[in-house]
Structure formats: C-alpha cells, structure tokens
Amino acid sequence: MSPLSKQWFEPARQLPVYGEFDVVVVGGGPAGIAASWSAARHGAKVLLIERYGFLGGMGTAGGVTNFAGLFGVRHGEMQQVVHGVVDEIFNRLIAIEGLNDPQDGMQGRIRVRSYDMSAYKCVADQMMVDAGVEVLFHAWAAQVSMEGGRIKALFVETKSGRQAVLAKSFIDCSGDADLAAFAGVPFAIGDGQGSGLYPSTMFRLAHVNPDAALAAIGEFQAINALMKKVQVEKPGTYQFPREGAILRPQKNPSEWRANVTQIAQSNGQAMDATDARQLSQGELEGRQQIGEFFRFLKNEVPGFSQASITEIAPQIGIRESRRIQGVYALTGDDILNCASFKDSIGCSAWPMEMHAQGKIEWQFPKKPSGPKARLYNDLPWRMLVPHKVSNLLVAGRCASMTHEGQSAARVSGACFVMGQAAGTAAACASDTHDFKNQDVNALQQLLIQDACYLELEQIS
Ligand SMILES: Cc1cc2nc3c(=O)[nH]c(=O)nc-3n(C[C@H](O)[C@H](O)[C@H](O)COP(=O)(O)OP(=O)(O)OC[C@H]3O[C@@H](n4cnc5c(N)ncnc54)[C@H](O)[C@@H]3O)c2cc1C
Structure with a gap:
C-alpha cells in the first residue's frame, strides 16, 4: 500500500x-x-x-x-x-x-x-x-x-x-x-506522457584560468567535443548524464557556471518537481552528478586543474x-x-x-x-x-x-x-x-x- x-x-x-x-x-x-x-x-x-x-x-x-x-x-x-x-x-x-x-x-x-x-x-x-x-x-x-x-x-x-x-x-x-x-x-x-523538460542542479566554479579555459571551450558547445573525446579515449572513466554541457564565464572571468546535470526519476523520465519524494531524491542525485563532472573538468579540461566548486545552487533547477x-x-x-x-x-x-x-x-x-x-x-x-x-x-x-x-x-x-x-x-x-x-x-x-x-x- x-x-x-x-x-x-x-x-x-x-x-x-x-x-x-x-x-x-x-x-x-x-x-x-x-x-x-x-x-x-x-x-x-x-x-x-x-x-x-x-x-x-x-x-x-x-x-x-x-x-x-x-x-x-x-x-x-x-x-x-x-x-x-x-x-x-x-x-x-x-x-x-x-x-x-x-x-x-x-x-x-x-x-x-x-x-x-x-x-x-x-x-x-x-x-x-x-x-x-x-x-x-x-x-x-x-x-x-x-x-x-x-x-x-x-x-x-x-x-x-x-x-x-x-x-x-x-x-x-x-x-x-x-x-x-x-x-x-x-x-x-x-x-502529457509523464515526462517534462529535465531539471538540472547548477553549480559555479572559482579559480578557473580564464585564458586557458576560453581557448579550450570559449566557443559555445566546444565542451561537448571534449566530453565525446574522453568517452572514446577513456571509456567508462566518467559518467555524463547528458551529451553536452553549457559552461560560461561569469562577471569575474575566473568564475564559471556549469549547466550539465540532468535529473530523472527511477523510470528514466524527467523528475516531477510537484512530487515531494522525487524532488528530495533529485537534490541528492544532482549533487552526486556534480561531483562526477567536477572530476572530469579538473582532470581533462584546460584551465580547470586548480578550480574549486564555489557554490552548488540552493535548489535543483526546475525548467x-x-x-x-x-x-x-x-x-x-x-x-x-x-x-x-x-x-x-x-x-x-x-x-x-x-x-x-x-x-x-x-x-x-x-x-x-x-x-x-x-x-x-x-x-x-x-x-x-x-x-x-x-x-x-x-x-x-x-x-x-x-x-x-x-x-x-x-x-x-x-x-x-x-x-x-x-x-x-x-x-x-x-x-x-x-x-x-x-x-x-x-x-x-x-x-x-x-x-x-x-x-x-x-x-x-
Ligand atoms: C537549470 C536551468 C538553467 C536555466 N538557464 C537559463 C538561462 O541561462 N537564462 C534564462 O534566462 N533562463 C534560464 N532558465 C530558465 C529561468 O531561470 C526560469 O524559467 C525562470 O526563472 C522562471 O521564472 P519564474 O518567475 O516563472 O519562476 P521561478 O524563477 O521558478 O520563481 C518562482 C519563485 O516562486 C517561489 N515559490 C514557489 N512556490 C512557492 C510557494 N508555494 N510559496 C512561496 N513561494 C514559492 C520560488 O522560491 C521562486 O522564488 C534556466 C532554468 C533552469 C532550471
């Protein structure tokens, strides 16, 4: 019951x-x-x-x-x-x-x-x-x-x-x-079929080397190619919840924001933000995905080796x-x-x-x-x-x-x-x-x- x-x-x-x-x-x-x-x-x-x-x-x-x-x-x-x-x-x-x-x-x-x-x-x-x-x-x-x-x-x-x-x-x-x-x-x-736009937990990074990061992924979506490359060259090393990411510099150029996570419910459909249990589970999942993506950024993406996570958003981002x-x-x-x-x-x-x-x-x-x-x-x-x-x-x-x-x-x-x-x-x-x-x-x-x-x- x-x-x-x-x-x-x-x-x-x-x-x-x-x-x-x-x-x-x-x-x-x-x-x-x-x-x-x-x-x-x-x-x-x-x-x-x-x-x-x-x-x-x-x-x-x-x-x-x-x-x-x-x-x-x-x-x-x-x-x-x-x-x-x-x-x-x-x-x-x-x-x-x-x-x-x-x-x-x-x-x-x-x-x-x-x-x-x-x-x-x-x-x-x-x-x-x-x-x-x-x-x-x-x-x-x-x-x-x-x-x-x-x-x-x-x-x-x-x-x-x-x-x-x-x-x-x-x-x-x-x-x-x-x-x-x-x-x-x-x-x-x-x-209308049980799924909506997938939500994402956002986070920001500090201590990024702006010149190196911009040269590597300054072009919108250039990060996607790096994600694909690492999956081919080092299969199974990193788990990405979706194909691409949006990484952009902030007002302070050494601070970047990352839009990369994707939160699903257990059946794979988008998390339903009006369901209290799913919303709570989604918060846990979002932060777990961030840890994984941060590992990829630090190890694989130029400009991010000294970066730190400065903030994980107070709540999962609901689209x-x-x-x-x-x-x-x-x-x-x-x-x-x-x-x-x-x-x-x-x-x-x-x-x-x-x-x-x-x-x-x-x-x-x-x-x-x-x-x-x-x-x-x-x-x-x-x-x-x-x-x-x-x-x-x-x-x-x-x-x-x-x-x-x-x-x-x-x-x-x-x-x-x-x-x-x-x-x-x-x-x-x-x-x-x-x-x-x-x-x-x-x-x-x-x-x-x-x-x-x-x-x-x-x-x-
Ligand atoms: C991950 C993500 C990335 C996005 N990227 C962008 C982007 O780059 N640029 C862009 O312009 N937009 C972006 N969006 C979309 C945009 O931010 C939102 O769609 C927009 O903020 C919606 O505005 P809103 O005022 O309708 O609702 P919201 O911004 O959701 O605000 C609703 C407010 O109501 C409050 N509230 C909710 N329920 C209650 C309640 N019962 N009682 C009291 N208070 C309540 C909430 O705390 C919140 O402050 C993004 C969204 C997400 C989730």
Whole structure:
C-alpha cells in the first residue's frame, strides 16, 4: 500500500489575518519581481510572498546566473527586444558592477547577459523597497479559500504559524502554478506522457584560468567535443548524464557556471518537481552528478586543474512543472513562426530548447522575410488568464503554454514581460478584478508608457 493512500483528518481552525492587499504576488522569481514592482508603481498595495529569504527564483535559488530571451534578430541585426522592468534591473546591476557584457553563442543566433547572483538579490530587494512592495520572506503559500470563482484568501505557512492573506486579486508567479492548482485551475505537467523538460542542479566554479579555459571551450558547445573525446579515449572513466554541457564565464572571468546535470526519476523520465519524494531524491542525485563532472573538468579540461566548486545552487533547477490551461496556450509553432498577436504584451526572443533524455534539442525560428523580418515572437495577454478563476493571473514559466512553447518562453526575458503585464493589469483593474474582461488596448498603452517594447505595428 502506498503511504499516500493513508489519509489523516486535519481539524478546521481559525487563522490570524496577516493583512489585506490590492494585489498579492506569490513567488519572487523574474515574473514575481516584475509583477510586484509594476503593480506597486501603479499605486497598488502589494504583498510579495516568497518561500526563500531572497528574490530571483531560479535565477538565484536555481543558480541560473544568466538573462536569456531579451535579444533577438530584427532586420538582420541582434537587438534588445525586451524592455521595461528589465532596463531598471540592468541599470541597477551595472551601477554595482554586477552585470556582464552581452555574450553571443550558437553562431550568433543567441545573446545573453550573465550577472552576479548576490548583486541580483540586492538589486531585487532594493527595487521592492523603492516601489513600496511589502515582501514576506520565508513564507510558503499553502492553500486558498474560494468564493464562487474567486480567491478570497490565501493561507501561508510562516515561522509565526499559518496565516491568512486577503486581496482583491492574486498573481501566481510560483513557477509551479501552486496557487492556480489550489484554486482549481486546470493544468498540465510536461509532455502529457509523464515526462517534462529535465531539471538540472547548477553549480559555479572559482579559480578557473580564464585564458586557458576560453581557448579550450570559449566557443559555445566546444565542451561537448571534449566530453565525446574522453568517452572514446577513456571509456567508462566518467559518467555524463547528458551529451553536452553549457559552461560560461561569469562577471569575474575566473568564475564559471556549469549547466550539465540532468535529473530523472527511477523510470528514466524527467523528475516531477510537484512530487515531494522525487524532488528530495533529485537534490541528492544532482549533487552526486556534480561531483562526477567536477572530476572530469579538473582532470581533462584546460584551465580547470586548480578550480574549486564555489557554490552548488540552493535548489535543483526546475525548467518545467505545472503549466496552467488559460484562454490561449503559446505553442512551439508560435515560437518557430515568430507569431504576432493583437493582444501582445511584449516580445520573447528565445528558441525552443528541449531538455530531453540525455540531450538538449534546439529549434530556431524559421527565417521570415518582408515586414515581419524578425526572429522572435510576441507573447499574448491571454496566456496569463486562467480558466475558472476570475481574480487570478498566472505569469512566468507556469503560464498557459504547450510543452514545446514553454521550452522557449520559460526563460527570464519572457517571464519579465509576463510579470510586468500581469502586475500592471492587476494594479489598474476595474472594481470587479475580473481579468477575462481586461481592456487589452488600455493595458498595451500603459506598458508602452512604462517603456516596454511592443511591436503592435506588426499586426496585419
Ligand atoms: C537549470 C536551468 C538553467 C536555466 N538557464 C537559463 C538561462 O541561462 N537564462 C534564462 O534566462 N533562463 C534560464 N532558465 C530558465 C529561468 O531561470 C526560469 O524559467 C525562470 O526563472 C522562471 O521564472 P519564474 O518567475 O516563472 O519562476 P521561478 O524563477 O521558478 O520563481 C518562482 C519563485 O516562486 C517561489 N515559490 C514557489 N512556490 C512557492 C510557494 N508555494 N510559496 C512561496 N513561494 C514559492 C520560488 O522560491 C521562486 O522564488 C534556466 C532554468 C533552469 C532550471
């Protein structure tokens, strides 16, 4: 008998009310930072609830250290096509020397910017303080209370015990759609056949010899050839969980980050981040894989013989878990065909990046010509609007997308865009806070006023 088939009754109880807000945001990753900042700057009383003691989401807790999805090819030239809150973050990071220059990869088809994680945490803190967002750290969103199709209260577990939070509207930026799932919004996990994008535990290395390392593996994916070579020349000496790795220098050139692990469940399918036991097992597995890859780097890769592991990310990096079913689901075809939408809330410039068993499969947008000569897509407002619950928006990697669409629009750039649109809409909502009836034109005008970049003229 599975231990979960046993049940226990939890007695009902009265809870203290932590506070009443206009907008409550759950999760302080890129989507939650953008949503909270934007809502507060539009005058809303905002509470941001985060289970850790710092912001950044996968960008800090998952050790990502890299902003992707912000730069795309427009009329043949690589340009930044996501603006708004991200410019504020960039300016503040640059002011404390926490942002790297743009780095190109994959034969000039992608451009990213890496950052110092501690700097990012501090910048995010200060942005919340400056905008007047109340942040509740070390608080776990645990359940909701519904009235009709609306969330009336959210219950959080804190060091002061379980408490209720009341709000007119809620934005789920938990990455795992926790709030939406509690509220009964339909969702999907992974590819529909039991597996999703494989997660990875990230780590950073210090004391790398930058010149030697750059000469050996400076070209994106050059590390893959070294991994293949050692498997041919010294078969069985090293176990690699997937075919290739992504190793990039950080702001400090002697510090590198490694994206190489791949965490599966016992049947070989991707670990399910919504399964408590698998998540726990995955943490053990991730650190074990890191030890093995570190041995390979030190012994076999130029520039790494004196390297040390400076940090293993606080948690396993989750690329995909629940994706809600909303009014529109962004698809893989939307990514490959550089889709434009009348209800665009901004752009997303990242290809499909499928973390499949043992490998990463990239698929880039097809080359368009004429007035649509751009290699990136719009994100539609409707992907934030869930079925069934009227005062809830869902932004970030758990928004409404297919498995393929999410493999692209899960990266930070798209999450900033979604978060900013959700926060702005929630702060400026009508009295009913019913997002199905959103005036999208009005929202687009507000986003443009707030220096976001929308390509509305592309719409035919
Ligand atoms: C290994 C890996 C490498 C990646 N590489 C890149 C890259 O190079 N560049 C890039 O741009 N993107 C990259 N990504 C993708 C990107 O980092 C994430 O998809 C992005 O951070 C998602 O943002 P989000 O705000 O939707 O969710 P998240 O970043 O997951 O943030 C969710 C937040 O909600 C909090 N939370 C969750 N549940 C609860 C709860 N119940 N109560 C309270 N708080 C809660 C979490 O602690 C977290 O802070 C990578 C992802 C992974 C896993």
